[in-house]
Amino acid sequence: MDNRQLAEKIVESVGGEENINSLVHCATRLRFKLDDRSKAKKEELQNTEGVITVVENGGQFQVVIGNHVPKVYAEVMKVAKISGETNKESTSTEKVGAASKVFEYISGTFSPLIPALAGAGMIKALLAILTLLHWIDVEGSTYAVLNAASGGIFFFLPIFVGITASLKLGANPYVGGAIGAGLLEPSFTQLLEHGTRSEFLNLPLILTNYSSTVFPLLIAIVVYALLEKWLRKVTPGVLQLFFPPMISLLIMVPLTALVFGPFAVYVSDGIMNGVSYLSSVSAILTGVIIAGAWPFLVILGVHWGVVPIMISAFTKGGDVIGPITAASTFAQIGVAFGVFLRARDKNLKSLTLGATISGVLAGVTEPIIYGVIMRYRRLIPIMVIAGVVGGAIVAMFDVRVFTFVFNSVLTIPAYTPLVKYALGIGVAFIAGTILSYLFGYENKKTEKETKPEQTEKAAPVSSTTDKNMTVYNPIEGSLLSLSDVPDPVFSSGAMGKGVGIEPTIGRAVAPFDGTVTMIFPTSHAIGLTSDDGVEVLIHIGLDTVQLEGKHFTAHVKDGQAIKKGDVLVEFDIAGIKDAGYKLTTPVIVTNTANYLDVIADEPQEVVGGQPVLTVIS
Known part of the structure; x- marks a missing residue:
């Protein structure tokens, strides 16, 4: 289908235009905020031609499209009749955690800036190539013009962040941009010529260079949005044109210079110093x-939350995080290429070839992650191994980057030292290619070709056969397919095969005879090993680690022997739900790769002692 047809299908599948509260896009994803996510047809959308996968995280309904997402985004905006990012006042009653809101805010702020940042970064990489080949005079006017084209957005980044952050929060974007501009105005920046300390209305004023900074405006715009909302409410209609903007600028520019700016700079420096300290202790570990x-x-869609940290480092000695993540990128590209070399299926070869080219030229790897690696979970450890080997090499050589670029072959000249960076990503790519080619990927037809009678013959632990082992239900409630668990880390099978349970009774019991191998301090997750060696993780609820143990009571400890039916953890269902968290509980066989298969029972209501998983060895 063409982009228009795909857009129509997407709008219909997310619950129609009336269910869309806001929409932005990043390099590969449409990021919807829906009023009621239960109206979205996730499974149907995942099976739609042109959609790679669907991820729900951070309060967003993310539809992964690929490199051509801007074209699909433009058509969705037309179909849904959305004139800007915010479509209407949100009517959603869904509770979203504080961390999710922060990531959503940062992601929504940077998503509109990605094309400009990436384009400017590519010009910076081009300049690096021209300089390396001595084809351009770095002291000449031609270089100066091109350098301005590549560096302008980074120098004036506070203005752009002020605009997009205001749009995200529903405030006047131009006043938000003016707040950022105030920190770059020459009469203010000239104060630095007399030192880093001054005063404003007899209050101490700590001065710093705010060009290329991100955090000060991210904090300031949150306060500005609240201020503007109040001002518009109390200001008479005849004064609406100038009074709210005037008061906003009058308050926010000094307040940012006095408080938010220095605080944000200290936080940013603290994070970067933490990374630098970790590097000094062990660059390889970093x-x-x-x-x-x-x-x-x-996979979780929160990687853009790290971007402000990277950008803040550009003018302070260079960013070390970006080069290390490039090793992971090229490891994924290598995995896709290895599968391409090994595969015999035409569709798989076509998929992996396209994904490899996308990664090499654009540095976009979502098609690889969702289309290949998450599909064949045996590739996950290969991806991690190849990535950490390359990342260790890059970190060991202290590779840095001074501009925003996607990690592709075309941007290699942007990194310093170039040769050592190329060595690190090259090792990651080669390791990913060789490992995926040698060890391959599981045949997805195996599960489909398994006959029904094979499932019926799966014997419980008490059977005389030593081939199978049964995991019994640890929590009474509704049994779900693992793919229906609303967390991609679990539903994708990345952690292993298993099931999901919607609890109706707040008690988890031992699903077999064995040992407690790990219980989190917060008691929300517990790891068990059966006497037969099957390792199981029971993760009560999603994101419930943020409750810090509230509403959970553990009845066992690490290393304790258990018998089937022993109470492990008790939890307050109502208290957890009132706190805004989902109680969907994944029950995962974490060492699935050690067995021929793990067969889940069909979705149904389950009671204690009922078999839910059969492990076939």
């Missing part, structure tokens, strides 16, 4: 942590 975590941040 590379391993960042590269290993990055693909999962992408």
Whole structure:
């Protein structure tokens, strides 16, 4: 189908234009905020031609499209008759956690800026190539003009952030931009010539250079949006044109310079100093942590929340996070290429070839992650291993970048030192290619070709056969397919095969005889190992770690032997729901790869002691 038809299908599947509160897009995703997510037809949308996958996270309904998302976005805006990011006043009663709101705010602020940032970054990479080849005089006017084209948006970034952040929060975007402009106005910046300390109305004023900064405006615009809303409410209609903007600027520019600016700069510097300290302790460990975590941040759709930290580092010695994440990017590209070389199926070869080219030229890997790696979970550890090896090399050589670029082959010259960066990402790519080619991927037909009678013959733990092992139901409630669990980390099978349960009784019991191998301090998640060696994770609720143990009572401890039916954890269903958290509980066999298969029972109402999973060895 063409982009118009796809847009019509998407609008229909998310519940129609009346259900869309707001819409933005990033490099590959349409990020909807819906009034009622229960109206969205997620499964139907996932099976739509042109849609890679659907992710629900951070209060957003994210439809992953691919590189051509701007064209689909434009058609969706027309179909849904949306004139700007905010379509109407939200009527959603869904509770969203504070962390999710922060990531949504940051993501919504930067999504409209991505094309400009990426375009400017590519010009910066082009300049690096021309300089390396001595084809341009860095002291000449031609270089100066091109450098202005690449650096203008970064220098004046507070203005752009003020505009997009205001749009995100429903405030006047031009007043928001004017607040950012005030921090860059020459009469203010000239105060720095006399030192970093001054005063405003006898109040101490700490001065800093706000060009290329992000955090000060992210904080200031939150306060400005609340201020403007109040001002418009109390200001007479005859004064609406100038009074709210005037008071907003009169208050917010000094307040940002006095409070928000210095505070945000200190926070930003603190984060970067933390990364630098970790690098000084162990550069290799830093590379391993960042590269290993990055693909999962992408899966959750919250990776744009890290962008402000990267940008803040450009003028302070360069960013080290971006180069390390590039190793993860090229590891994913290598995995896709390895599958392409190994695959015999024409559709899979076509998919992996297109995804590889997209990654190499544009640095966009969502088609690889969702179309290939999450489809064949055996590739997940390969992706992580190749990424952390490359990330460790990049971090060890202290590679840095000084502009915003996507991690592609075309942007390699933007990184310093270039050769060592190329070595790191090259190792990640080669490792991903070789490992995925050698160890391959599981045949997806195996599960489909399994006959019904094979499931029926799966024997419980008490059977005389030693081939199968039964995991019994740990929580009474409604049994769900794992794919219906509203968290992509679990529903994708990345953690292993299993089921989901909607609890009706706030008690989790042992699903077999075995040992408690791990219980979180917050008691919301518990890891068990059966006497037969099957490892199971029971994760009570989604994002419930944020409750910090409230509403949970553990009755076991690490290392404790358990018998089937022993009470593990009790939890307050009403209290957890009132706090705004979902109680959907994934029950996962985390060492699924050690077995031939893990077969889940059909969705139904389940009671204690009822089999829910059969592990086939």
